[in-house]
Amino acid sequence: MSNEEKKVLLSIQNLDVVFGRGKKAFKAVDNVSFDIYKGETLSLVGESGSGKTTIGRAIMRINPCSAGAIYYDGKKISGKISKQEDRDVIRKIQMIFQDPAASLNERATIEYIISEGLYNFHLYKDEKDRIAKIEKIVEDVGLLPEHLTRYPHEFSGGQRQRVGMARSIVMEPEFIVADEPISALDVSIRAQVLNLLKKFQVEKGLTYLFIAHDLSIVRFISDRIVVIYKGRVMEIAEAEELFAYPLHPYTKSLISAIPVPDPIIEKKKKLFVYDPAKFHDYSKEQPQLVDIGNGHMVFGNTEEIERYKKIRNGEGA
Amino acid sequence: MSEKNPAVNQDELFRFIDSDTISSEKIVAPRYSYWASVFRVFFRKKLNIVVLVILALILLISFVGPLIFPYDMMENVTNASTYNLSPAAAMSRFGGFSLKWLLGTGPMGNSIFYGVISSSRTSILLAVICAAINMTIGILVGALWGYSRSVDQVMLVVYNIIANVPYILLISVLVYIIGSGFWSFIFALTITGWLGIAYFFRTQVMIIRDREYSLASRCLGTPVTRVISKNILPFLTSVIVTLLATELPSYIGMEVFLSYIGVGLSASIPSLGRMIQQAQSAFMTYPWEFWPPVIVASAITIILYLLGQSLADASDPRTHM
Known part of the structure; x- marks a missing residue:
């Protein structure tokens, strides 16, 4: 896919999210901008508390934006929008939650949980059509129609996450924010859920914003990766590009933290620790996010960017 | 190997039977019904x-009783020789044994036994109506109050103003203004009575409002009313039942207390509180006038409380295991 063919589906521009007021104010997201193209999977990685989930929730409009704007399909969706547009956006953008135990209503049957969105938007012709739709989606996510009358506590973690996926996908959205959908799951069932996400992407042409902190999984699932640290974007690149040429020291430290499935190598491995004070001198010039070619953007000042360009083009470190 | 040993009977050995995961999924879990489990635990x-059973008896006697034993507190008022008769004296005065004079006569020659039956009907009716009105308004307002931040700001001011007016004072003033009939008494008890329930409920709703499944419902575009009815109220069923268990008997106590201090129901309506008030000055000399209404009022309160507590325990899903 060349750059011209790509259509921007969701665009985040200079987004700030601030919690609290006055002296207690905490800037969780600081001047973040990136685009998500139609049909791709964009991953948002960073350590705990870096603002990944906050960005995802800003897109879902759970957290209000303090500055900047979010555009979906060219239309602004942050701030105040008309009721009709609001409903439209709710239907098109869906979310898969991190903790499948907490995100399902314990006192509702699986049937109600999956039908909830259908009821809200009346996306069915009659009762029969609704039942047919939920039975179809339940089978698509690998559950049985017999499960519909049960309650969430009767299911395993993996099954609950399938229910969570079913309730989003039955709405036929275009864009899904997947907020660490596998981090609460057992390692053995992570692959099943990831495969399911991939399957729906191919079948329904979905676009994903995949929020994760585990780079090894991100490499497998994503087209492009955004690395964030303390609410700022550090690096944006295509997945293979990022793993081949990690330029920002924070990205390097994240990649060095991926466990190696060999105890001898793992034991000898030297962890690369990121310490902003050690790596950057921003006393003369403030850093910016700069495009250095090959669809690769890095956060740094002029001097750093020159160094990064040299490394990228193989002119020695 | 056992297969080669002819001494082993092959039919007696354990054999591996293939498991069918799909059909086991279909039969493994019985349907869980919340209310069925509540009653299973309760019984x-x-x-x-x-x-x-005791409650059913009380209800039967107090609601069907007045039809069989019509109470007229003024029937002997013109005949002073019937006043304050002990059970034995009343029976000899009115010609032999009868249920009507089982507990003697009151200060106006009225039958204490019939009076207690009619009075307990008034008290139970009053408690049920007041509890129903206050709980319904309290829960609905409280749910909205806890859910919406803007409603919260307004309601907190309203609550702070009204809750600081002494409840008893407010009721006595209202009863003086609008009269002391049955319905105006209910009006006085319910005009601000729901506010405390709503405030209690607001806190409960706030605790579970921001749970992740409610967030998920917001992402699915679920309207507020359905978030409240499907995501919040089902989690508060046991809280509601517990509240009912303390509210219901408290109105009976309230009526008795208010009538006792003289601001309750008017004298023409048979009520337990009024009977106790009339008898209290002479409860050493005419104990048969004083103790029956006191015992009945306590019994109804205790039974309602016990029942409510057991129901509240049963409605907690953690006891359903």
Whole structure:
């Protein structure tokens, strides 16, 4: 896919999210901008508390934006929008939650949980059509129609996450924010859920914003990766590009933290620790996010960017 | 190997039977019904059945009783020789044994036995109506109050103003203004009575409002009313039942207390509180006038409380295991 063919589906521009007021104010997201193209999977990685989930929730409009704007399909969706547009956006953008135990209503049957969105938007012709739709989606996510009358506590973690996926996908959205959908799951069932996400992407042409902190999984699932640290974007690149040429020291430290499935190598491995004070001198010039070619953007000042360009083009470190 | 040993009977050995995961999924879990489980847990205790039977008897006597034993507190008012008769004296005065004079006569020659039956009907009716009105308004307002931040700001001001007016004072003033009939008494008890329930409920709703499944419902575009009815209220069923268990008897106590201090129901309506008030000055000389209404009022309160507590326990899903 060349750059011209790509259509921007969701665009985040200079987004700030601030919690609290006055002296207690905490800037969780600081001047973040990136685009998500139609049909791709964009991953948002960073350590705990870096603002990944906050960005995802800003897109879902759970957290209000303090500055900047979010555009979906060219239309602004942050701030105040008309009721009709609001409903439209709710239907098109869906979310898969991190903790499948907490995100399902314990006192509702699986049937109600999956039908909830259908009821809200009346996306069915009659009762029969609704039942047919939920039975179809339940089978698509690998559950049985017999499960519909049960309650969430009767299911395993993996099954609950399938229910969570079913309730989003039955709405036929275009864009899904997947907020660490596998981090609460057992390692053995992570692959099943990831495969399911991939399957729906191919079948329904979905676009994903995949929020994760585990780079090894991100490499497998994503087209492009955004690395964030303390609410700022550090690096944006295509997945293979990022793993081949990690330029920002924070990205390097994240990649060095991926466990190696060999105890001898793992034991000898030297962890690369990121310490902003050690790596950057921003006393003369403030850093910016700069495009250095090959669809690769890095956060740094002029001097750093020159160094990064040299490394990228193989002119020695 | 055992297969080669002819001494082993092959039919007696364990054999591997293939498991069919799909059909086991279909049969493994029985349907869980919340209310069926509540009643299963409730009826597991023998005491609850006893309490329920006693309550049924009280209800039957106090609601069907007045039809069989019509109470007229003024029937002997013109005849002073019938006043304050002990059970034995009343029976000899009115010609032999009868249920009507089982507990003697009151200060106006009225039948204490019939009076207690009619009075307990008034008290139970009053408690049920007041509890129903206050709980309904309290829960609905409280749910909205806890859910919406803007409603919260307004309601907190309203609450702070009204809750600081002494409840008893407010009721006595209202009863003086609008009269002391049955319905105006209910009006006085319910005009601000729901506010405390709503405030209690607001806190409960706030605790579960921001749970992740409610967030998920927001992402699915679920309207507020359905978030409240499907995501919040089902989690508060046991809280509601517990509240009912304390509210219901408290209105009976309230009526008795208010009538006792003289601001309750008017004298023409038979009520337990009024009977106690009339008899209290002479309860050493005419004990048959004083103790029956006191015992009945306490019994109804205790039975309702016991029943409510057991129901509240049973409605907690953690006891359903």
